[in-house]
Amino acid sequence: MEEGERVGLIGPSGCGKSTLAKVLSGMLCPQAGEVRLDEKPLPKKGYRPVQLIFQHPEQAVDPKWRMEQILNEGYFPDRDLLNALGIEKEWLIRYPRELSGGELQRFCIARALGPKTRFLLCDEISTMLDPITQAQLWELLLHCSEKRGMGLLVITHNRALAERVCTRIVKFEDLNGKGEETHAKK
Amino acid sequence: MENQTLLTIEDLSVQFVSAGIRTTALSGLSLTAKEGEILAVVGASGAGKSLLAHAVLGLLPKNAQVTGRMTYKGQVLNEKTLPRLRGKEITLIPQSVTYLDPLMPVGRQVYYPMNKQEGRAKTAALFEEYGLSPEVMKKYPFELSGGMTRRVLFSAAVLSGAKLLLADEPTPGLSRETARHVLRHLRAFAKEGRAVLLITHDLDLAVECADRVAVLYAGTLLETAPACDFAADGAALRHPYSQSLWNALPQNGFHPVTGNMPSPGERVESCPFAPRCPKKTALCREKPVPLRPLRGGTVRCIHAT
Numbered sequence A: 001m002e003e004g005e006r007v008g009l010i011g012p013s014g015c016g017k018s019t020l021a022k023v024l025s026g027m028l029c030p031q032a033g034e035v036r037l038d039e040k041p042l043p044k045k046g047y048r049p050v051q052l053i054f055q056h057p058e059q060a061v062d063p064k065w066r067m068e069q070i071l072n073e074g075y076f077p078d079r080d081l082l083n084a085l086g087i088e089k090e091w092l093i094r095y096p097r098e099l100s101g102g103e104l105q106r107f108c109i110a111r112a113l114g115p116k117t118r119f120l121l122c123d124e125i126s127t128m129l130d131p132i133t134q135a136q137l138w139e140l141l142l143h144c145s146e147k148r149g150m151g152l153l154v155i156t157h158n159r160a161l162a163e164r165v166c167t168r169i170v171k172f173e174d175l176n177g178k179g180e181e182t183h184a185k186k
Numbered sequence B: 001m002e003n004q005t006l007l008t009i010e011d012l013s014v015q016f017v018s019a020g021i022r023t024t025a026l027s028g029l030s031l032t033a034k035e036g037e038i039l040a041v042v043g044a045s046g047a048g049k050s051l052l053a054h055a056v057l058g059l060l061p062k063n064a065q066v067t068g069r070m071t072y073k074g075q076v077l078n079e080k081t082l083p084r085l086r087g088k089e090i091t092l093i094p095q096s097v098t099y100l101d102p103l104m105p106v107g108r109q110v111y112y113p114m115n116k117q118e119g120r121a122k123t124a125a126l127f128e129e130y131g132l133s134p135e136v137m138k139k140y141p142f143e144l145s146g147g148m149t150r151r152v153l154f155s156a157a158v159l160s161g162a163k164l165l166l167a168d169e170p171t172p173g174l175s176r177e178t179a180r181h182v183l184r185h186l187r188a189f190a191k192e193g194r195a196v197l198l199i200t201h202d203l204d205l206a207v208e209c210a211d212r213v214a215v216l217y218a219g220t221l222l223e224t225a226p227a228c229d230f231a232a233d234g235a236a237l238r239h240p241y242s243q244s245l246w247n248a249l250p251q252n253g254f255h256p257v258t259g260n261m262p263s264p265g266e267r268v269e270s271c272p273f274a275p276r277c278p279k280k281t282a283l284c285r286e287k288p289v290p291l292r293p294l295r296g297g298t299v300r301c302i303h304a305t
């Protein structure tokens, strides 16, 4: 993937897309092969430049922490970003169970958008959201991606979504060297 | 012959009282579900969709206060009648995989209400229809993927033979193809004279498979419309929120609306969509907006025509 490139990865559920995302982010080690960023292996310590966001935000946060603590775990997102994400001040003192899925997902996105993030892997991140919340989140992510030159890997089974947000679409089954299907953004 | 109305909900409200604070989770909700139809209930997470299903099943937590009236085939639903009907006449396909017993093979969980031989055969046939291999019968819940678990839960509901089926987000985690397959089963279910309440945030799928769509927002019902009104630019829809929802889909413009849905603590008496509505006027903030019939559906908006 190029810097700032937005690649859609589509394929049936259970085909291994999520596992691939975990490997690309450095959460899982590959048994063979290698993931390189700028021709170097991913850093083993410190902030992960390749960040992963999941489909179920409620499984990605500690239920016993307040949102403020969860948000500031890796770095301190500034108010501008929180405003852009529609994160309201009152939400910060709440616990995860006191927020809806869409609200929680905004926190997970904020948390992953540290200044050192180069690539964001979005694993079905808006599958559980209503269309308006989905469009809101993608508007922000596209804006961030353009402003920072941050690449996006968009894992989804929603082709219409991939066509909206991606510069290129790849089918998972084609990843083992058989070639790629491309799509130019309107 | 006119199809019989199975479920009638009139002016349903649900409030929670905790530590002396009262919050309104659902208010003034009126809906019907008829034999032979799929009624989709759509809305953002936190709009009250699952709560509605739980209210119909009488599965709300103890600190919930329910007002309004719900009837099933003319019989009032309450603490006395619900336990008799639940699981037999009215059944839930749950959203969460935690509904399965972790210590029992899933096949047995699907057929345990029936006699073993018949149940096992029927379960095997259903599993096959859902693309689950026969070995899945002997597996434990932790061995299944999310999509597989959903298909198992679905088989259990189908096998129960209930007349009113509440499907709570049955499709996420399934591929489009499998989701359509599941929805075809819901349709078959409706064709046999049952009513299906399909609770989903997936507007696409709701419009594709339901007969009518009810749109919830901030704990209240804003519109019910024939599914075919969700078409083109949404001009046939009655409520500005439904139109926004429709036009936010990636294939319909992908237009976001700024702002958030008010949370239960911030709910107002007047129109809940007013802070975000492009069509609001001073009148909209004055008093509660009643739900009224309009063009073969219902709407809660003073300016809808």
Ligand code: SF4
Binding pocket: B240, B241, B271, B272, B273, B274, B275, B277, B278, B279, B280, B281, B284, B289, B300, B301, B302, B303, B304
């Ligand atoms: S009542 Fe007014 S604010 Fe509410 S949806 Fe209708 S036009 Fe918009």
